[in-house]
Amino acid sequence: MKQSNIDIELIRKKALGELTPEEKKAYNEWLGKKETHKLYANKAEYYFSHNKVVNEQPADFEKAWLRILPRLVHKPKLRIPRWVGAAASIAVIALVSYTTFLLVKTSHDQPVVVQNATNIQAGSKTAELQLSNGQVVRLGSGDMVLQETDGTTINTASSEVSYANNVVDNETVLYNTIRLNKGEEFTLTLADGTRVWINSMSELKFPVQFQGDTRRVELVYGEVSFDVAHNAEKPFILKTPVHDVEVLGTRFNVSCYANDGTVQTTLAEGKVRINNVIGQLESIEIEPDQQYVFDKKDLTASVKDVNAEAYLAWTKGRFQFEDENLESIFKKLERWYNVDVYFVNNQARQEYFNGRLPRFENIDVILDMIEEVSDVEIELKDNAVILK
Amino acid sequence: MRIEDKIIFNEIKQGNKEVYKALFDDYYEHLVTFAKSFLFDQQESENLVQDLFVFLWENASKVKIETSVKAYFYQAVRNRCLNYIKGLKVRDKNHLMYMDGMLQTDDEVEYFDPQIMVDIKTSINELPEQMAKVFTMKMIDGETRESIAQELGVSVNTVKTQLQRAKKKLREKLLDKTNLLFFL
CATH class of the missing domain: 2.60.120.1440 (Jelly Rolls)
Known part of the structure; x- marks a missing residue:
């Protein structure tokens, strides 16, 4: 089979006008094959004669970074803190007052009323x-x-x-x-x-x-x-x-x-x-x-x-979930509260819920509500929320 | 693999975006410059390097770094560029574009293929003395412009100018040399 690739050197020599008749033949044959070849040859010619590319401009870091950022969707591997294994359980939280917010697990509809407590505060209007x-x-x-x-x-x-x-x-x-x-x-x-x-x-x-x-x-x-x-x-x-x-x-x-x-x-x-x-x-x-x-x-x-x-709903001071799984719910909580969330129990990610949660309550209130209606055990230590 | 590189890579595997961003800041511009020598196009080169960074984020756990992060980056961009031009039925048999790209970037050239390194060293010897000295110190020994200026008793600006001229000359020499190779 005939070798149809040409060397970049031919393109450079073409730009400098140094092709031998034989090389010229090979070059033209390549050039005529595809429109993209012509485009590339034009850009190469410009480069070799001007010592810069046709659309030369300083690389814009900021813009490039913003184009990369939304593409970074892979989930980093779980890094579970060492102390998670320890049997430490969280102290019982004082029950303060009733709220009117409800959270319902999609598979059963027992509404649960949960209580107030204090610890990690909600976000702020800043x-x-x-x-x-x-x-x-x-x-x-x-x-x-x-x-x-x-x-x-x-x-x-x-x-x-x-x-x-x-x-x-x-x-x-x-x-x-x-x-x-x-x-x-x-x-x-x-x-x-x-x-x-x-x-x-x-x-x-x-x-x-x-x-x-x-x-x-x-x-x-x-x-x-x-x-x-x-x-x-x-x-x-x-x-x-x-x-x-x-x-x-x-x-x-x-x-x-x-x-x-x-x-x-x-x-x-x-x-x-x-x-x-x-x-x-x-x-x-x-x-x-x-x-x-x-x-x-x-x-x-x-x-x-x-x-x-x-x-x-978030524009009106509450979280509202429609058949949303815990993974997605906790991503939202993570953005609003100063916490990091770890799923030790991977199945928990896929539990689905309907319901509303207050947005301006401390995180304990929210975690209690979720724990009440789900099969997961939630542990809060420092700024880490661990779902087991 | 250097210990710093190991740490850097481990962090990226764990999803540390700050370290990843720092790496991006360090390499993006150099790699785009390098890619331009193959693609002759600003936007295409930027796209190619951006794709590489996204790939790295998604596949950090699979990526094997043999020597250094830097060597990995240049090799990866080179491979992607070669693939790109392969699609256009073009090859870079004599590493012409590779050398050209390396000399265009402001990075040290410590990661050239050994054979290419020999060529470069021979060509350096043909440069004017001070120019050769400045070039070697910066590009081969990896010294900073400031320390070179101090050592040679000249201003930082002089070092910069000398470096630029050296690169330009060297590039011409190397290109001529491949020209010769090509004829043989």
């Missing part, structure tokens, strides 16, 4: 805001009035930050970034009146004023809920690492965490269109109480029917 000049401001401690360089007024209150719809003459669009750590949540009102609830471990980048014919914001990672101000003239587009969500006026939730295998877009009201999906050409519209699930590993997507309010 955040960090980065202005267009790079300055970082801590939010959540009280009222402040800030001003962007284009004149936009930013009002901050104890659990909320809002952008005034100022008339600005600035041509360039200024961006701010709001960043939340573990155990934080915050509310943001954009210049067009759109309300955004931002959950723990999230980062959202947005313009301080919307200019042009679309309103674009970017969820770098994490979870956000939107109540988009209606404006048919100016579609609202939320960009995520894997696709865009285009809306006209609606309430929806997007959850996009590095340690989740999927990105979920849940619609409560109105209509949204999912565009620019990685690896797919078609866009798709979803209806209220539907959820678009994008699988980051296979790059596949599906739409399923859900109770949307359950996915937006």
